[in-house]
Amino acid sequence: MFVPAHITGFFSIHIDREVLKTGSKGAGITLNRGVKIEVKEGRGRIYYNNKKVDICPVKKLLPENFDLFLTSPFPLASGLGMSGASALGVAKLFYNNFLEKAHTSEVLCGTGLGDVIAQYVKGFVIRLKPGLPFKVLKINVDKYVVVDVLGKMETREIIKDNIKKERINRVGERCLNELLKKPTIENFMKLSYRFALETGLMDDEIKEMCKTVKNSSQSMLGKTFFCVVDRDEIKEVCSILNDPIICKVIN
Numbered sequence: 001m002f003v004p005a006h007i008t009g010f011f012s013i014h015i016d017r018e019v020l021k022t023g024s025k026g027a028g029i030t031l032n033r034g035v036k037i038e039v040k041e042g043r044g045r046i047y048y049n050n051k052k053v054d055i056c057p058v059k060k061l062l063p064e065n066f067d068l069f070l071t072s073p074f075p076l077a078s079g080l081g082m083s084g085a086s087a088l089g090v091a092k093l094f095y096n097n098f099l100e101k102a103h104t105s106e107v108l109c110g111t112g113l114g115d116v117i118a119q120y121v122k123g124f125v126i127r128l129k130p131g132l133p134f135k136v137l138k139i140n141v142d143k144y145v146v147v148d149v150l151g152k153m154e155t156r157e158i159i160k161d162n163i164k165k166e167r168i169n170r171v172g173e174r175c176l177n178e179l180l181k182k183p184t185i186e187n188f189m190k191l192s193y194r195f196a197l198e199t200g201l202m203d204d205e206i207k208e209m210c211k212t213v214k215n216s217s218q219s220m221l222g223k224t225f226f227c228v229v230d231r232d233e234i235k236e237v238c239s240i241l242n243d244p245i246i247c248k249v250i251n
């Protein structure tokens, strides 16, 4: 089974007494690259690109008599929603109410708030309401996305920090209102860049890269550069990146 990666451009955090209603609002894009999921009878072990790992939301969902094999071009904790994708994939294999199961596990582990919903809907997804049942605006786009992973940032450490949360929510809500006035991918990229800068989440190196590439920003929540381009722009963009991964928006 395949589940797409999800890049969040901007978001706001909403905590509720009920786990299902806890989540984020915001906007992001899903990619044609993500995680491939296979299971075999085993002992509850999880492998990510052949390395034994512990991924909290996946562990919550995997029955003890199965092993899970995850394969991806993307590392964990890089703002590509790999924990959510893995949770959604394993939930689909074992439960009927898989979306609720995957979202709940992500929220309880602190590894994601909206990735699973976007990965289920697919495309350029604007999340209008936190949690489930979801309310989104889905826009199909025919664009390429070039990703360059520079380092790691664990989601949990950011979303549990109250000072960061206050700033994220102020800027995130404003970005969502601005996007809804003009819901285009170009406006999404402009607002994502502004969000990263104004929340203080922007990495210095990525900021420099964004100055030379239009329609680019930092993936939330990670130390990952991404840009949205047309096919004829891919080569030029790749020539200035460290380790580009070429993807397409999957709708």
Ligand SMILES: Nc1ncnc2c1ncn2[C@@H]1O[C@H](COP(=O)(O)OP(=O)(O)OP(=O)(O)O)[C@@H](O)[C@H]1O
Residues within 6 Å of the ligand: 006, 053, 054, 055, 056, 057, 075, 076, 077, 078, 079, 080, 081, 082, 083, 084, 109, 110, 111, 112, 115, 152, 153, 154, 155, 156, 220, 221, 222
């Ligand atoms: N080598 C590793 N590096 C980073 N995280 C790891 C590693 N091995 C296991 N993990 C686990 O993977 C999960 C990563 O979750 P996190 O939400 O930070 O990343 P993600 O889902 O890939 O990206 P996003 O920021 O888009 O949510 C955590 O539960 C973390 O403990």
Ligand SMILES: CC(C)(CO)[C@@H](O)C(=O)[O-]
Residues within 6 Å of the ligand: 008, 010, 011, 023, 024, 026, 079, 081, 111, 112, 113, 114, 115, 155, 159, 220, 221
């Ligand atoms: C919190 C988050 C940015 C982590 O990737 C994502 O789950 C989201 O957009 O809610």
